[in-house]
Amino acid sequence: MTSASDLASLAALLADETRAAMCLALLDGRAWTAGELARHAGVAPSTATEHLHRLIDGGLLVERRQGRHRYVQLAGPSVAHLIEDLSAQTAPRPVAARGLRAVTASAALRRGRTCYDHLAGRLGVAVTDGMTRAGLLDQSGGFAITPAGLAWLTGTLGLNPQELRPGKRPLARGCLDWTERRQHLAGLAGAKLCETLLDNGWVARIGSGRAVRLTPSGKAALSDLLGPSDID
Amino acid sequence: MTSASDLASLAALLADETRAAMCLALLDGRAWTAGELARHAGVAPSTATEHLHRLIDGGLLVERRQGRHRYVQLAGPSVAHLIEDLSAQTAPRPVAARGLRAVTASAALRRGRTCYDHLAGRLGVAVTDGMTRAGLLDQSGGFAITPAGLAWLTGTLGLNPQELRPGKRPLARGCLDWTERRQHLAGLAGAKLCETLLDNGWVARIGSGRAVRLTPSGKAALSDLLGPSDID
DNA sequence: GCGATCCTTCGGTACCGGCCGAAAGGACGC
DNA sequence: GCGTCCTTTCGGCCGGTACCGAAGGATCGC
Numbered sequence: 001m002t003s004a005s006d007l008a009s010l011a012a013l014l015a016d017e018t019r020a021a022m023c024l025a026l027l028d029g030r031a032w033t034a035g036e037l038a039r040h041a042g043v044a045p046s047t048a049t050e051h052l053h054r055l056i057d058g059g060l061l062v063e064r065r066q067g068r069h070r071y072v073q074l075a076g077p078s079v080a081h082l083i084e085d086l087s088a089q090t091a092p093r094p095v096a097a098r099g100l101r102a103v104t105a106s107a108a109l110r111r112g113r114t115c116y117d118h119l120a121g122r123l124g125v126a127v128t129d130g131m132t133r134a135g136l137l138d139q140s141g142g143f144a145i146t147p148a149g150l151a152w153l154t155g156t157l158g159l160n161p162q163e164l165r166p167g168k169r170p171l172a173r174g175c176l177d178w179t180e181r182r183q184h185l186a187g188l189a190g191a192k193l194c195e196t197l198l199d200n201g202w203v204a205r206i207g208s209g210r211a212v213r214l215t216p217s218g219k220a221a222l223s224d225l226l227g228p229s230d231i232d
Numbered sequence: 233m234t235s236a237s238d239l240a241s242l243a244a245l246l247a248d249e250t251r252a253a254m255c256l257a258l259l260d261g262r263a264w265t266a267g268e269l270a271r272h273a274g275v276a277p278s279t280a281t282e283h284l285h286r287l288i289d290g291g292l293l294v295e296r297r298q299g300r301h302r303y304v305q306l307a308g309p310s311v312a313h314l315i316e317d318l319s320a321q322t323a324p325r326p327v328a329a330r331g332l333r334a335v336t337a338s339a340a341l342r343r344g345r346t347c348y349d350h351l352a353g354r355l356g357v358a359v360t361d362g363m364t365r366a367g368l369l370d371q372s373g374g375f376a377i378t379p380a381g382l383a384w385l386t387g388t389l390g391l392n393p394q395e396l397r398p399g400k401r402p403l404a405r406g407c408l409d410w411t412e413r414r415q416h417l418a419g420l421a422g423a424k425l426c427e428t429l430l431d432n433g434w435v436a437r438i439g440s441g442r443a444v445r446l447t448p449s450g451k452a453a454l455s456d457l458l459g460p461s462d463i464d
Numbered sequence: 465g466c467g468a469t470c471c472t473t474c475g476g477t478a479c480c481g482g483c484c485g486a487a488a489g490g491a492c493g494c
Numbered sequence: 495g496c497g498t499c500c501t502t503t504c505g506g507c508c509g510g511t512a513c514c515g516a517a518g519g520a521t522c523g524c
Contacts, residue, residue, distance in 0.1 A: 005252070011247040012247035014240065014247075043483075044484055070500085087238075089311070141404055142403055172373055250513095265471095276515080
């Protein structure tokens with residue numbers, strides 16, 4: 001019965017605060033350099049190297065060496081989902097941000113952000129709810145895109161039907177939002193939807209982090225497509 | 233940014249082989265005594281006590297003291313789901329069971345077992361597939377019970393509609409099977425379905441563990457309800 | 465009450481693993 | 495080639511923690 005040791009090894013990868021901070025940072029879906037992660041986690045570069053080795057050997061991260069930089073990234077959506085799931089399981093903590101900068105930054109994150117490759121925060125939940133109200137998404141029997149929803153994605157939004165074929169990754173999945181405690185749309189459809197909203201300029205990134213905001217044109221477009229809502 | 237330490241603390245609970253073995257054993261959904269878990273994990277009772285303290289303080293387990301026994305149990309479906317998710321993420325390992333007893337036991341587990349409170353293994357996947365073919369379950373757009381599926385559960389199977397109302401727990405969820413690498417039905421519907429199959433004598437537990445088998449009457453009933461299939 | 469069983473508390477030991485600094489290895493730009 | 499920047503390797507320190515055995519409640523059956 002050595003599956004226990006497998007489970008323990010996997011959990012051990014996330015059981016260190018420094019590695020956990022790195023993985024949470026990588027949840028934005030982008031590739032970070034080793035030095036950036038070291039600074040973010042507050043450890044020496046040599047320490048970061050060791051941690052990255054373990055995370056890569058354990059299959060949670062993949063690396064791409066480019067010149068004198070080493071870029072690392074989450075190994076895939078399933079890893080991102082795993083980390084989000086674990087985060088959601090942690091007890092909700094009272095936000096005790098100190099200072100104005102920290103407060104506004106955390107408020108922005110709660111309002112809207114990306115979660116690996118799809119939308120999360122109040123914005124993500126609002127879009128998910130809007131789609132549910134419009135009959136595009138079924139949350140009563142589980143979590144699935146309806147036939148009308150598929151037509152909406154490929155027709156109205158103009159997504160490529162070929163790219164929405166569920167292969168290894170399911171078309172739709174609920175992802176528990178750790179600020180809203182509600183489900184939002186993840187999976188293939190969630191990723192493609194987020195990509196489209198960014199491409200159309202309906203949602204824009206704030207700074208260089210995970211926070212995003214709904215643009216005025218996006219607000220108009222979404223209330224047109226999904227009906228009026230209180231998305232801010 | 234102390235959410236990293238929360239994540240690390242949670243992961244640390246599962247990052248020890250002994251605690252991992254305990255949690256995997258508890259995945260059968262039953263309550264175990266501290267002594268049983270100690271023997272199962274191969275440690276002294278005093279060591280087991282310390283581990284159980286940590287797991288309970290961390291919210292993964294709940295305890296019920298009864299006489300001189302202390303029964304512990306997984307804290308809920310979300311914890312079970314978390315552990316299953318982590319297990320599914322570990323690399324598939326070639327089964328190297330030694331001895332006839334171990335081989336037949338592991339074959340029985342692969343054939344059919346309970347996963348916390350629902351069916352898993354080839355049996356669980358076969359039932360899930362049968363329901364999908366019969367239009368009771370939608371796996372093309374995500375994972376959800378269809379209206380026909382809900383009618384089937386409450387009508388044909390005679391489940392109480394009141395008990396199938398999704399509250400905190402979703403009605404249907406896909407649970408990745410770590411032997412079959414396929415999704416099977418979990419969530420409220422999966423639990424109630426499993427309960428009904430056991431109550432009807434269509435599925436019976438083998439010995440005292442997680443393994444289950446389809447009875448002859450169950451084979452007949454399921455092929456009647458879901459159409460012919462290669463369930464063994 | 466008394467032994468048996470189950471669990472817990474408490475010391476003490478050993479080991480794993482995270483951390484750093486110093487020095488070395490590569491890659492870039494000039 | 496040469497300095498600079500990013501990363502890695504190595505040695506050494508230190509704290510946390512998993513483990514056990516022995517002793518001490520707690521509960522049950524008789």
